[in-house]
Amino acid sequence: MSSQTTDIQIQTNDQYLNMDLLRFTTAGSVDDGKSTLIGRLLFDSKAIFEDQLDAVERASSNAGDENLNLALLTDGLRDEREQGITIDVAYRYFATPKRKFIIADTPGHTQYTRNMVTGASTANLAIVLVDARHGVVEQTCRHAFIASLLRIQHLILCVNKMDLIAYEQSQFEKIQSDFSEFSSKLDIPDIHYIPISALKGDNVVHKSENMPWYEGASLLYTLENVQISSDNNLVDSRFPVQRVIRPQSDQFHDYRGYAGRIAGGVFKPGDEVIVLPSGLTSKITSIETINGKLEEAFPPMSVSMTLEDDIDTTRGDMIAKPDNQPNVGQDIDLMVCWLNEKKLAPRGKYAIKHTTKDARCIVKEVKYKVNINTLHRIEDDLEIGLNDIGRISIRTTSPLLYDSYKINRTTGSVILIDEFTNETVGAGMII
Amino acid sequence: MKYSLTHLQQLESEAIFIMREVASQFEKPVLLFSGGKDSIVMVRLAQKAFWPAKIPFPLMHIDTGHNFPETIEFRDRLVEELGAKLIVRYVQDSIDQGKAVEEKGPNPSRNGLQTITLLDAIEELKFDAAFGGARRDEEKARAKERFFSHRDEFGQWDPRNQRPELWNLFNGKKTLGEHFRVFPLSNWTEMDVWQYIAAENLEIPKIYFSHQREVVKRDGVLLAKSEFITLLEGEHYEERQIRFRTVGDMTCTGSVESPATTIEAIIQEVASAKVTERGARADDKRSEAAMEDRKKQGYF
Numbered sequence: 001m002s003s004q005t006t007d008i009q010i011q012t013n014d015q016y017l018n019m020d021l022l023r024f025t026t027a028g029s030v031d032d033g034k035s036t037l038i039g040r041l042l043f044d045s046k047a048i049f050e051d052q053l054d055a056v057e058r059a060s061s062n063a064g065d066e067n068l069n070l071a072l073l074t075d076g077l078r079d080e081r082e083q084g085i086t087i088d089v090a091y092r093y094f095a096t097p098k099r100k101f102i103i104a105d106t107p108g109h110t111q112y113t114r115n116m117v118t119g120a121s122t123a124n125l126a127i128v129l130v131d132a133r134h135g136v137v138e139q140t141c142r143h144a145f146i147a148s149l150l151r152i153q154h155l156i157l158c159v160n161k162m163d164l165i166a167y168e169q170s171q172f173e174k175i176q177s178d179f180s181e182f183s184s185k186l187d188i189p190d191i192h193y194i195p196i197s198a199l200k201g202d203n204v205v206h207k208s209e210n211m212p213w214y215e216g217a218s219l220l221y222t223l224e225n226v227q228i229s230s231d232n233n234l235v236d237s238r239f240p241v242q243r244v245i246r247p248q249s250d251q252f253h254d255y256r257g258y259a260g261r262i263a264g265g266v267f268k269p270g271d272e273v274i275v276l277p278s279g280l281t282s283k284i285t286s287i288e289t290i291n292g293k294l295e296e297a298f299p300p301m302s303v304s305m306t307l308e309d310d311i312d313t314t315r316g317d318m319i320a321k322p323d324n325q326p327n328v329g330q331d332i333d334l335m336v337c338w339l340n341e342k343k344l345a346p347r348g349k350y351a352i353k354h355t356t357k358d359a360r361c362i363v364k365e366v367k368y369k370v371n372i373n374t375l376h377r378i379e380d381d382l383e384i385g386l387n388d389i390g391r392i393s394i395r396t397t398s399p400l401l402y403d404s405y406k407i408n409r410t411t412g413s414v415i416l417i418d419e420f421t422n423e424t425v426g427a428g429m430i431i
Numbered sequence: 432m433k434y435s436l437t438h439l440q441q442l443e444s445e446a447i448f449i450m451r452e453v454a455s456q457f458e459k460p461v462l463l464f465s466g467g468k469d470s471i472v473m474v475r476l477a478q479k480a481f482w483p484a485k486i487p488f489p490l491m492h493i494d495t496g497h498n499f500p501e502t503i504e505f506r507d508r509l510v511e512e513l514g515a516k517l518i519v520r521y522v523q524d525s526i527d528q529g530k531a532v533e534e535k536g537p538n539p540s541r542n543g544l545q546t547i548t549l550l551d552a553i554e555e556l557k558f559d560a561a562f563g564g565a566r567r568d569e570e571k572a573r574a575k576e577r578f579f580s581h582r583d584e585f586g587q588w589d590p591r592n593q594r595p596e597l598w599n600l601f602n603g604k605k606t607l608g609e610h611f612r613v614f615p616l617s618n619w620t621e622m623d624v625w626q627y628i629a630a631e632n633l634e635i636p637k638i639y640f641s642h643q644r645e646v647v648k649r650d651g652v653l654l655a656k657s658e659f660i661t662l663l664e665g666e667h668y669e670e671r672q673i674r675f676r677t678v679g680d681m682t683c684t685g686s687v688e689s690p691a692t693t694i695e696a697i698i699q700e701v702a703s704a705k706v707t708e709r710g711a712r713a714d715d716k717r718s719e720a721a722m723e724d725r726k727k728q729g730y731f
Contacts, residue, residue, distance in 0.1 A: 021438035021442075088590070088593065091567045122598065232434070252483045289479065290478065302445075410598065422606065424597075
């Protein structure tokens with residue numbers, strides 16, 4: 001890695017306070033250069049410090065590597081360093097004057113699906129890497145499918161190692177057209193294609209002079225400018241009640257605040273609301289934080305609301321608008337990704353978590369499994385084990401107040417928990 | 432931009448959500464408080480999460496006895512202002528009871544010993560969740576840490592066998608005797624913490640700001656003069672203009688030379704820093720996996 005030149009200036013306070021946040025996940029097969037790419041982004045944005053670099057240099061030479069092994073920056077555990085593998089999602093942080101970035105760096109080898117699903121569940125954007133020499137391979141399709149399944153709205157296909165194919169335009173265009181054909185079967189509205197060399201720095205931070213035929217933006221520029229503000233659902237108002245706040249002090253004698261995080265839509269004082277599952281209606285008196293009253297609240301704000309009427313409301317209830325309510329039901333279909341070595345048990349009972357509500361459920365039926373490389377349905381083998389994705393029907397012990405995951409990631413997602421080990425075993429997306 | 436939050440607002444909202452989850456999912460949470468900047472931010476977030484009610488859990492300080500006096504003064508004043516409940520447990524008591532043994536050497540660190548006192552206190556007071564202010568950007572073993580981090584009945588962390596954490600769904604289920612460590616600041620960086628302190632106008636202990644102090648340079652770390660440090664041959668104290676980037680045990684918390692006397696000046700310094708804040712911590716320099724090993728045993 002050459003010496004790090006950076007055009008990122010020290011941020012003034014005002015700039016820093018106006019930055020927004022982009023969470024992205026990175027996926028690639030082994031040796032696609034993912035670590036090098038992340039290393040490059042961290043270096044060029046000055047997120048790596050001298051002592052971290054020293055530690056990596058020391059560790060690289062201990063391991064007999066001639067080159068700086070940037071994977072050592074992300075492999076945080078002793079087992080990982082010793083075995084040269086990454087076993088878990090690692091989170092990395094960097095910032096430019098425009099945005100702060102959170103990278104969920106998911107390993108390419110073992111337990112791939114489980115880790116990528118975890119990293120993708122909170123991501124706005126996915127970077128999928130392909131090797132320019134090999135083009136779109138099975139793993140590329142798998143990564144794109146998972147991004148689409150988890151409803152990531154933005155995908156950047158980085159065609160890496162362009163330097164090894166002499167920056168050849170025709171090969172890039174072939175990869176672009178191959179991927180575009182595959183991704184037409186998916187549900188990702190915003191796809192970008194960028195030819196890069198992470199090692200040489202082409203089109204990573206700066207536009208490359210080696211590819212004058214490429215008219216698009218560099219990777220960093222794209223990351224900085226992708227529009228994510230419209231990704232939140234601002235139409236369907238949803239407020240899962242997390243906790244009831246009752247100070248019982250002299251100053252706030254009768255205060256009853258409903259605390260939670262807005263999951264969808266916009267709430268304002270004076271709005272007519274319905275509290276579910278009771279179905280009682282009231283009006284919002286105020287939306288408050290310690291810093292004062294708010295004129296409106298929207299996702300993903302954590303607030304506290306007071307209502308005009310004293311309605312019996314507890315954790316697990318949902319506040320919505322009378323003319324736009326979530327589904328209420330106990331019989332629910334899910335796409336589930338299995339996260340545990342112990343297979344999903346047909347007719348098995350699990351604890352389920354959905355928004356702020358806890359319940360139990362029974363698996364009524366496994367409908368099909370998905371071949372995540374071809375997207376074909378498998379109907380003759382319905383065993384769902386670690387890293388498998390399939391469609392199941394469940395019945396819950398009490399009604400859930402839910403939306404389709406396609407409409408709302410917060411009110412459309414559940415986790416399944418093994419009641420004996422307490423482990424999180426399944427990630428479910430409501431259909 | 433309408434209907435979008437800045438990154439600091441998003442981090443704040445996430446941390447408040449986590450705190451409310453813990454208060455609802457657990458019976459007896461506690462907030463581990465060191466008097467350092469991260470725990471000061473934690474206390475502010477807890478105040479916001481439950482306002483206008485009081486913070487519904489106590490604060491607990493594991494006191495090594497090697498504190499900067501400025502930190503203890505600050506701690507006591509903050510607790511009084513908040514009307515919060517503070518529990519203090521002393522490493523010295525664990526040593527006196529024979530549960531912990533003081534390290535030998537010229538700067539015996541009580542950093543590792545804190546784990547013993549901490550786990551004893553969690554068991555004695557039956558806490559089932561303990562909030563920590565640790566951040567994933569601090570150290571590479573921490574980069575794999577969960578928001579809700581499960582600890583077995585011995586208080587141990589098993590990094591290879593962590594529960595996957597998806598969306599905003601946090602699984603705090605456990606069996607009797609186990610507990611959770613919870614890290615609401617997981618996604619914050621050092622810069623975010625400083626910016627938040629500036630934005631919220633929070634008071635912090637004086638040792639974070641530039642001052643004159645006698646220090647000794649040992650293994651590249653500038654350690655403050657104190658009764659807990661024995662000078663080695665050839666070493667001597669000298670007066671320098673320094674400040675501390677973290678607040679820990681006096682025996683292992685190194686200072687940096689700095690003229691920064693305001694939060695704004697500190698922020699400028701952090702923005703142009705070339706070494707991580709833990710780079711000045713002698714406790715992390717002990718080995719490549721020092722933090723991982725301590726964490727597995729039940730460290731903060």
